[in-house]
Ligand SMILES: Nc1nc2c(c(=O)[nH]1)N[C@H]1C(S)=C(S)[C@@H](COP(=O)(O)OP(=O)(O)OC[C@H]3O[C@@H](n4cnc5c(=O)[nH]c(N)nc54)[C@H](O)[C@@H]3O)O[C@H]1N2
């Protein structure tokens with residue numbers, strides 16, 4: 001065997017031998033969800049640990065589910081406030097399997113790199129700090145003290161603090177995130193890219209310039225008062241299953257639910273609530289009253305069509321008083337829509353004029369509308385435009401500052417919103433830096449840092465020497481896997497603070513370290529006793545989270561303790577008080593971050609507290625004009641050649657981002673395989689492809705081709721010219737230089753691809 005380092009960095013690109021395709025499921029939830037959720041918990045954790053963990057999740061004194069950022073109800077928490085996929089996320093962390101130093105002694109990096117992401121995810125919890133010396137083929141154990149000495153030594157040796165990059169994934173608590181960004185700025189850089197750069201960055205950009213805030217304007221209770229809910233570019237059945245209960249309650253009241261998605265996702269068709277008896281035996285509650293199978297990236301055209309249809313009515317059913325008092329730019333916006341062509345709208349959206357008019361009628365009649373969206377809108381070149389068209393639609397009806405109405409970007413990672421609030425951002429505001437500097441008596445760097453894509457480019461250019469990650473799986477989550485791998489390889493040192501093994505531990509700089517940490521579900525005991533942390537959900541509610549399970553290993557450190565040790569070794573601060581009692585971190589957060597006053601007492605309230613929101617609370621739009629702004633966006637046209645398709649990269653039901661729980665995508669009827677491409681049957685016929693055929697997917701961008709090998713073709717209900725495949729297997733196809741305007745988010749939902757048929761061997 002070759003002992004060369006990092007020779008085979010991409011997942012094994014082999015066909016799935018046992019792939020089975022059935023019809024998509026007709027309803028989500030039900031007994032199946034409970035069975036799968038409980039089975040995976042018990043299998044990973046054993047019965048006692050599983051019961052203890054599942055009874056504690058999302059309870060007032062329990063831990064926040066590491067699954068997603070959907071809020072918990074204040075007054076209606078079920079005994080088990082979790083969902084199938086939350087249970088899988090907990091099982092993944094609470095597993096009894098362990099990765100010990102012996103595991104690494106027995107396997108070289110090269111050998112590990114040949115295993116699939118699923119295999120890597122299934123090996124259990126990391127138990128000991130590990131070190132990969134320059135040129136070595138195996139990780140070896142290292143003491144925490146030595147680990148921090150190596151990292152701080154390397155950081156201090158850099159010619160400039162800007163030669164280091166500090167990534168964050170959105171599971172990190174507010175306490176850890178606050179200390180981390182403070183340490184990084186004391187060290188002297190704003191190089192703080194995060195998973196948000198690949199996720200909802202476009203939402204923040206779109207909203208800050210139009211409504212003056214980057215956060216969603218609805219609370220969970222608003223869903224009880226909405227008469228119309230639009231779910232666009234989001235698959236809640238898989239990624240935010242607890243949202244289905246909210247939708248079910250709304251549907252039962254007669255609220256209209258409009259789904260806009262190239263795929264008719266099962267989770268939006270019908271829902272069998274597993275918390276109800278009827279959820280086990282009935283056929284479930286129908287959810288979406290309307291479904292528009294928009295073409296991939298046809299959303300600007302569709303939303304413009306809906307707006308045009310509303311404005312074309314003899315007396316347009318719009319909220320003229322609201323528009324006059326609170327908005328700017330309406331006349332230009334209306335003129336632009338008058339000029340828009342129905343032919344172009346229908347062609348680009350793939351939806352007929354009649355269907356658009358019908359949905360426009362429902363929206364126009366709504367007195368309280370909520371629009372929810374996620375990655376289906378944020379990962380396109382014109383992503384900011386997509387979201388601003390949603391804002392336009394909401395403004396037309398005056399759906400801000402009103403009960404039951406507003407904008408609802410549904411966040412992904414459970415604390416991604418909180419991490420931003422704590423200052424994890426490569427472009428911090430001057431006001432934030434001023435407050436931070438005043439509280440901690442230093443001058444923070446003002447120069448903007450690298451976002452995720454810029455960080456990868458800088459690593460490749462050789463200007464970044466150290467890559468440090470607080471959580472996540474940068475290599476697999478980032479675009480252009482081969483290019484990202486090359487960038488990481490060029491670093492002098494890469495460090496991962498992690499709970500589980502992933503590919504970022506295998507594709508490394510010359511030296512690499514793994515620092516294993518406590519997870520959400522685990523007891524965190526420090527000098528003053530048991531600690532809790534706090535998080536902010538997708539709707540701006542801050543609440544506590546406290547794990548109770550025994551830690552996976554006595555050698556784990558908490559994330560706040562890791563950040564403190566690193567800061568003490570690198571910038572010479574004495575932060576021991578911060579570790580012994582996390583209240584002392586929260587006291588400082590309260591002084592720096594507006595809205596967090598008296599954090600320590602308010603976070604101890606049973607349901608936490610809601611952060612102030614200028615639009616929701618007082619219709620205050622903090623834009624330069626003090627008005628909410630209508631914006632104008634041309635209908636985008638992707639450059640799709642003959643025999644080419646637009647491809648979107650999506651999540652299956654059995655994964656959490658790059659962590660693969662299993663090989664099934666139950667609701668879509670795909671079993672025992674992930675290397676699949678979902679295609680329209682007419683497109684398949686035109687390409688002379690049959691279901692089950694093997695293809696390489698080739699992406700095309702600015703004359704450069706990228707290839708992902710060995711996918712099976714699956715016939716699926718998807719608009720013509722469109723296809724879909726799973727992330728992260730297809731990240732190798734995402735061009736590093738194809739990013740969204742303004743937000744710089746990789747365009748992983750609109751890749752231009754072609755299929756090359758390959759012979760099936762064996
Ligand atoms: N179980 C589980 N839960 C998760 C995650 C997970 O991986 N697993 N990930 C978490 C994270 S970090 C995030 S960000 C969220 C992600 O949550 P989602 O955004 O729901 O995740 P995706 O699978 O990326 O789904 C995008 C949806 O958009 C649709 N879509 C794709 N392209 C387009 C388009 O051009 N237009 C429209 N209108 N729709 C489109 C797809 O068909 C799909 O239904 O979930 C969070 N929760």
Ligand SMILES: Nc1nc2c(c(=O)[nH]1)N[C@H]1C(S)=C(S)[C@@H](COP(=O)(O)OP(=O)(O)OC[C@H]3O[C@@H](n4cnc5c(=O)[nH]c(N)nc54)[C@H](O)[C@@H]3O)O[C@H]1N2
Pocket residue numbers: 169170171172195196198199200375379412413470471472473474476477478497498499500501502517518519520559649650651656657658659727728730731734748
């Ligand atoms: N093609 C394509 N690419 C995408 C996307 C897409 O839709 N399509 N989605 C993008 C999105 S929305 C996101 S958010 C990113 C996700 O990017 P990341 O957040 O970087 O990736 P994850 O897969 O969530 O990270 C999983 C790893 O986190 C570690 N981990 C889990 N829990 C903890 C913890 O409590 N503490 C610490 N320190 N580590 C922990 C484990 O070691 C695990 O292996 O991917 C992006 N990439």
Ligand SMILES: [Mo]
Pocket residue numbers: 195198199200411412413
């Ligand atoms: Mo995300």
